[in-house]
Amino acid sequence: MGKSTIFFKNKPRIISTYTIAGPKEAQANVGKFIHETLIDDRFGEDTFEKAECKMLSSCIQKAIKNSGKSLNEIDALISGDLLNQIISASFAARDYDFSYIGVYNACSTIVESMSLAGALVDGGYMKNVVVATGSHFATAERQYRYPLELGSTRPPQSQWTVTGAGAALVSTDGIFPKILSATFGKVIDFGVTDANNMGAAMAPSACETLVTLFNETKTSPSDYDLILTGDLGALGTRLLKILIEKRGYTIDNHVDCGEIVYNIKEEEYQGGSGAGCSAVVFNSYIYDKLLKGEIKKMIFMATGALLSTVSTQQGESIPGISHAVVIES
Amino acid sequence: MGKSTIFFKNKPRIISTYTIAGPKEAQANVGKFIHETLIDDRFGEDTFEKAECKMLSSCIQKAIKNSGKSLNEIDALISGDLLNQIISASFAARDYDFSYIGVYNACSTIVESMSLAGALVDGGYMKNVVVATGSHFATAERQYRYPLELGSTRPPQSQWTVTGAGAALVSTDGIFPKILSATFGKVIDFGVTDANNMGAAMAPSACETLVTLFNETKTSPSDYDLILTGDLGALGTRLLKILIEKRGYTIDNHVDCGEIVYNIKEEEYQGGSGAGCSAVVFNSYIYDKLLKGEIKKMIFMATGALLSTVSTQQGESIPGISHAVVIES
Numbered sequence: 001m002g003k004s005t006i007f008f009k010n011k012p013r014i015i016s017t018y019t020i021a022g023p024k025e026a027q028a029n030v031g032k033f034i035h036e037t038l039i040d041d042r043f044g045e046d047t048f049e050k051a052e053c054k055m056l057s058s059c060i061q062k063a064i065k066n067s068g069k070s071l072n073e074i075d076a077l078i079s080g081d082l083l084n085q086i087i088s089a090s091f092a093a094r095d096y097d098f099s100y101i102g103v104y105n106a107c108s109t110i111v112e113s114m115s116l117a118g119a120l121v122d123g124g125y126m127k128n129v130v131v132a133t134g135s136h137f138a139t140a141e142r143q144y145r146y147p148l149e150l151g152s153t154r155p156p157q158s159q160w161t162v163t164g165a166g167a168a169l170v171s172t173d174g175i176f177p178k179i180l181s182a183t184f185g186k187v188i189d190f191g192v193t194d195a196n197n198m199g200a201a202m203a204p205s206a207c208e209t210l211v212t213l214f215n216e217t218k219t220s221p222s223d224y225d226l227i228l229t230g231d232l233g234a235l236g237t238r239l240l241k242i243l244i245e246k247r248g249y250t251i252d253n254h255v256d257c258g259e260i261v262y263n264i265k266e267e268e269y270q271g272g273s274g275a276g277c278s279a280v281v282f283n284s285y286i287y288d289k290l291l292k293g294e295i296k297k298m299i300f301m302a303t304g305a306l307l308s309t310v311s312t313q314q315g316e317s318i319p320g321i322s323h324a325v326v327i328e329s
Numbered sequence: 330m331g332k333s334t335i336f337f338k339n340k341p342r343i344i345s346t347y348t349i350a351g352p353k354e355a356q357a358n359v360g361k362f363i364h365e366t367l368i369d370d371r372f373g374e375d376t377f378e379k380a381e382c383k384m385l386s387s388c389i390q391k392a393i394k395n396s397g398k399s400l401n402e403i404d405a406l407i408s409g410d411l412l413n414q415i416i417s418a419s420f421a422a423r424d425y426d427f428s429y430i431g432v433y434n435a436c437s438t439i440v441e442s443m444s445l446a447g448a449l450v451d452g453g454y455m456k457n458v459v460v461a462t463g464s465h466f467a468t469a470e471r472q473y474r475y476p477l478e479l480g481s482t483r484p485p486q487s488q489w490t491v492t493g494a495g496a497a498l499v500s501t502d503g504i505f506p507k508i509l510s511a512t513f514g515k516v517i518d519f520g521v522t523d524a525n526n527m528g529a530a531m532a533p534s535a536c537e538t539l540v541t542l543f544n545e546t547k548t549s550p551s552d553y554d555l556i557l558t559g560d561l562g563a564l565g566t567r568l569l570k571i572l573i574e575k576r577g578y579t580i581d582n583h584v585d586c587g588e589i590v591y592n593i594k595e596e597e598y599q600g601g602s603g604a605g606c607s608a609v610v611f612n613s614y615i616y617d618k619l620l621k622g623e624i625k626k627m628i629f630m631a632t633g634a635l636l637s638t639v640s641t642q643q644g645e646s647i648p649g650i651s652h653a654v655v656i657e658s
Contacts (some may be wrong), residue, residue: 002404004428006454047643075331076513084413085637086433087645090516094635094648099333099513101441102650104415105431112430116445123452125335143639184405184428187419306423308414310472314376316416319423321431 004183004209005216006115008122011178014114014290014327015171016067017283020055022137022163025272025280028262033284034164035062041138041163048138049083052165055276056081056134057092059167063130063283067169074098074169075126078117080109082135082161082275083143092132106304107202107231108185109133110166110279111323114300115182117170118325122179127172134165135274144195144309157197159233159273162261166279168287177290180326181217185209187306189319195312198273199236199258202303205320206232207243209301213324214249221251225295228286230278230302230322231258233270257281278302290329297328333512333538334545335444337451340507343443343619343656344500345396346612349384351466351492354601354609357591362613363493364391370467370492377467378412381494384605385410385463386421388496392459392612396498403427403498404455407446409438411464411490411604412472421461435633436531436560437514438462439495439608440652443629444511446499447654451508456501463494464603473524473638486526488562488602491590495608497616506619509655510546514538516635518648524641527602528565528587531632534649535561536572538630542653543578550580554624557615559607559631559651560587562599586610607631619658626657 019034026037036058043051056079064074076099079089086102093100105112113131120126138148140161146152170179188205206229214220221227232240237256244251261272261281282300289295301324307316348363355366365387372380385408393403405428408418415431422429434441442460449455467477469490475481499508517534535558543549550556561569566585573580590601590610611629618624630653636645 001401002427002457003455004404006449049639049643072330075333080433082414083637084639085411085435085635087635087637087640090434090635090648090650091640091645093650094516094518097515098331100434100516100650101432101445101513102434103431104409104433105419105429106414116430119452119454120335120448123448123454125448125452126332128331184430186426187423187429189423306414306416306419308412308416310378310413311416311420314378316420319419321419321422321429 004212005181007181008118008179010122012118012121012170013176013178014168015174015176016063017168017287018059018063018066019166019280019284020059020164021280025162025164030261030281030285033288048136052134052136052139053088053091055165056088056132057095059165060130060132063167063169069128074128074130076101077130078103078113079132080104081133082140105321106306107275108302108304108321108323109275111300111302111325114325115323118179118182121170121172129170130167132167133275133279135161135276137161137163140274155196156269157235159198159258159270160268161274162272162277162280164276164280166283168283178328180328183209183213183324185322187319187321189317191317193317195307198305199233199270200239201305201318202232202320203236203239203243205322206240206303209322209324211247221249224297224299226298227251227254228298228300229256231273232256232303233258235270293329295329300325300327333541334510336510337447337508339451341447341450341499342505342507343497344503344505345392346497346616347388347392347395348495348609348613349388349493350609354491354493359590359610359614362617377465381463381465381468382417382420384494385417385461386424388494389459389461392496392498398457403457403459405430406459407432407442408461409433410462411469434650435635436604437631437633437650437652438604440629440631440654443654444652447508447511450499450501458499459496461496462604462608464490464605466490466492469603484525485598486564488527488587488599489597490603491601491606491609493605493609495612497612507657509657512538512542512653514651516648516650518646520646522646524636527634528562528599529568530634530647531561531649532565532568532572534651535569535632538651538653540576550578553582553626553628555627556580556583557627557629558585560602561585561632562587564599622658624658629654629656
C-alpha cells in the first residue's frame with residue numbers, strides 16, 4: 001500500500017498565528033483567546049463575502065507581523081475556503097506580493113495547508129509559508145443551504161458555521177511548536193445523504209485517518225496529550241468514538257473544535273463547523289497551550305465534508321476527508 | 330523578496346500520462362494524440378457533471394495502468410477542477426484507496442498539482458503521485474455563464490471550455506521527462522471585469538510568472554525549445570506578447586494550448602479554455618514530443634482566472650494566476 005504519512009526531518013515550526021472571529025464566537029469560552037473579535041460581522045464591508053475575505057487577509061497580515069518577519073521574507077501563501085472557487089482565499093492573496101497556492105478539501109483545508117507548508121519548508125524549498133483558512137456563517141448558509149432571509153428552521157443534527165479565520169506562519173527558525181508528520185486522508189464515503197448532518201458524513205474519514213496515523217507513526221492514543229479534531233460536532237464526535245472503538249482504540253483525550261467553539265445552546269445544536277472553526281480554535285486557544293508547554297504532543301486533524309449543491313441535487317452522497325498533523329511543543 | 334521558484338534536486342519524472350476528450354476536441358489537429366475520445370460527451374452518465382467526474386477518474390486509473398505501477402504503489406492524488414467545491418476531483422478520488430490532496434487555482438491547477446507533486450516526490454516524502462485535472466463545456470457554461478438551453482450568443486472575445494481531462498504520474502523511477510523546477514505564481518489583477526474575456530484577465534499574470542521564472546532560474550526564452558501556456562487563447566496570447574516585450578523579452582517559441590486545441594472556427598472565437606485544455610494538450614501531444622526527444626527543454630505554464638459568479642455579481646474584477654514548471658526530456 002502507498003503511504004499516507006510523511007515525516008519531517010527538519011521539523012518545520014509554527015512560529016506565529018493570528019485569529020479573527022465574529023461577535024457570536026467572541027462570547028464563547030474560547031473567545032477570550034481569539035486575537036481579534038468583531039462587533040460587526042460584516043467587518044465594515046458591504047457584503048458578507050467581502051467580510052470573509054477581509055478576515056482572511058487581515059489574519060495573513062497579522063500572523064506575519066506577529067512573527068517579526070517582514071512581508072518580503074514570505075515565499076508563499078497556501079489558502080482555501082468554502083466559497084465557490086475559493087474566492088475568499090484568492091482575493092485575499094491579491095493583497096500580497098508572494099506566491100499563492102490555492103487548496104480545497106472543505107473543512108480539512110487548514111491541516112491540508114499546514115501539511116503542504118510543512119513539506120515545502122522541511123524539504124528546503126521555501127523558508128516562510130503562511131497558511132490560512134476561514135468561513136462565514138452568512139456566506140455558507142446562503143451558498144450551501146437557504147437565504148438567511150427565509151428564516152428556515154435548522155434541524156437538530158445541524159451545526160453552525162463559524163464566522164472566523166485563522167492564519168499561521170510555518171518556518172524553520174526559533175523555538176516554537178514543531179510539525180513532526182502529516183497524514184493525508186483518503187476520501188471515505190459511508191453513504192450519508194443529509195446535507196445537514198456533517199458530523200455523520202465526516203466521522204468515518206476521521207476514524208480512517210486516525211487509524212492510519214497510529215499505524216504509520218507506530219503510536220497509540222496515549223502517546224498524545226490531545227487529539228484535536230476539526231468540526232465533527234457533538235454527534236460526529238460520538239460517531240467517531242464508536243467507530244474507532246471497533247478498530248481497537250479508545251480516545252479519551254479527544255476534543256473537537258466544533259464542540260468547544262460555542263457554549264452550545266439550542267441554536268447551534270451539534271456545535272460549530274466550517275473551515276474557520278478549527279482554524280480559529282487551533283490558532284488561538286490551542287496554540288497558546290502549545291507555547292506554554294501545557295500540551296507537549298498532539299494530533300491536529302481537520303475533517304471535511306465533500307459536497308456541493310449540485311452534487312446533492314444530483315443525488316450524490318457526501319463523502320468525507322480528514323488530514324492530520326502531529327505537533328510537538 | 331521571497332522566492333517563487335523551487336528547484337528539484339532529484340528531478341521527479343513524469344512517467345506516464347492519459348487523456349480523454351470530447352467529440353469536438355477529437356476533430357482538431359491535437360485530437361489524434363488524445364488517448365481516448367468520446368462519441369457521447371455524457372460518457373454514458375445521466376448528467377454532464379458525472380461525465381466530467383468519470384473522465385477524471387478514468388484518466389487517473391489509466392495513467393497509473395500505463396506506468397506499469399499497481400494501484401497499491403500510489404501514495405496520493407493531487408487534483409482539482411472548475412466546479413464548485415471541486416466535486417469532480419473529490420468524487421473521482423472516492424474511487425481510489427490512496428490519499429487525496431484537493432487543489433484549486435482555476436485553469437492553472439494542472440501545473441499547481443504537478444509542482445506540489447514534484448516537491449513531495451523530490452523531497453523523498455512520497456514515491457508516486459498522480460496529478461489530474463479536467464473540465465467540461467456543458468458544466469462550465471451552466472455554472473459560470475448561462476444554461477445551454479438559453480442559446481445565448483457568445484461574444485467574440487470568448488473562449489470555448491474544453492471537454493476533457495488529463496492525468497500524469499509523477500515518480501522517481503526510469504528515463505522519462507524530468508521536472509527541473511516549479512515557479513508558483515502570484516495573484517495579478519489588471520482590473521478586467523468582463524467574465525467573457527479570460528485571455529485579458531490571465532495575460533498579466535502569465536507575463537509576471539514568466540519574467541519571475543527567467544529571473545530566478547537565470548534563463549532566457551532562447552534556452553527553451555517551447556514555452557507552452559495553458560489557455561490564454563488567441564487574444565490572451567497577443568496580450569502576453571505585448572506585455573512581455575515591455576519587460577524586455579521576445580517569446581517567438583511560444584505556443585498556447587487554447588490556440589491549438591481546436592482548429593479555430595467562429596464558434597470558439599479565441600480558442601479553448603478550461604482546466605482540461607492544458608491538461609489534455611500537454612499530457613497527449615506535448616508529452617509525446619518530450620518522449621520522442623523532439624522537445625528537449627520547455628516551460629509549461631498554466632494560466633487561471635480567479636472568479637466566481639458571486640465575485641462578478643459583487644462587482645469584483647478578475648485577477649489571474651499562473652504557475653510554471655520547467656521540463657526536460
